[in-house]
Amino acid sequence: MLKLSKKVEYGLIAIRHIASVNNHISTVKEISEKYSIPSDVLAKVMQKLTKGKLITSYQGAMGGYTLARRADEISVMNVISVIEGSQVSITQCFTDEPESCSIYLNCTIKNPLGKIQHNLEHVFNSMKVSEIV
Amino acid sequence: MLKLSKKVEYGLIAIRHIASVNNHISTVKEISEKYSIPSDVLAKVMQKLTKGKLITSYQGAMGGYTLARRADEISVMNVISVIEGSQVSITQCFTDEPESCSIYLNCTIKNPLGKIQHNLEHVFNSMKVSEIV
């Protein structure tokens, strides 16, 4: 409940790692070994981060990944939404189809939860990778 | 990801409901019908809230539930932890056995996530049922 997924954790660790080596090209092998992350899982995470344009990939031998933006221009929220493929939402109310919630019409806690939702978004948006290096 | 469970939503709605009728005794039937919540599920939630001493139960005909404390002494965090049986924690790092995380030793994001964790706890602790009536 209210847990971040392992994929997001791995993504944050990887991006932070690249930032910490001054954006030198880094490979899945190197990162997965250093942080004890299963390499296949990390590989998929890196592919998502690439598609989300947070990092840049270089294929082939001597390839790897570098950041696609400055570390202070990548927020924790960027990482989460790229990896999860959706926005953070503590309930269905704050997704793109709130009406699909089974209790939508009679729900009395939308507004209070909205405050919490808003707060959470603010925290994730304002924390940048540059702060966690 | 980062979702509140339906049980917690139901619990909040139920507690808010009882508060909204000035703590008059309320039944599962009444609440489940009013808010379109499956009654069996709500019943279990009410039992947990009772065990957690947030509400008081009265068995038998004419029975039901009332709040066990003033609405301004019940926080959203109280409801969550009683229903989930554990504290809110966005990662394994902030449970009672952080070392069981597969990447515990090499994890570089404990501290930044700790800030987020702390913030979230604060929000949930400070929002009281009295505010959402």
Add this chain to the structure above:
DNA sequence: TGAAATAGGACTACACCAGTCGTATTTAAG
């Protein structure tokens, strides 16, 4: 041409969640 690297689909095992069902117990009221 071979080795090192990313790209990506298919699959499995497991855990969690929401909901249902059945039964027991308690208590007010007729």
Add this chain to the structure above:
DNA sequence: CTTAAATACGACTGGTGTAGTCCTATTTCA
């Protein structure tokens, strides 16, 4: 004393999501 209304609670199911594994294809450097 019997019935009805209510809580208590365990067992079970179906669905969904997560984490991880495996396999193959593609790219590129040396």
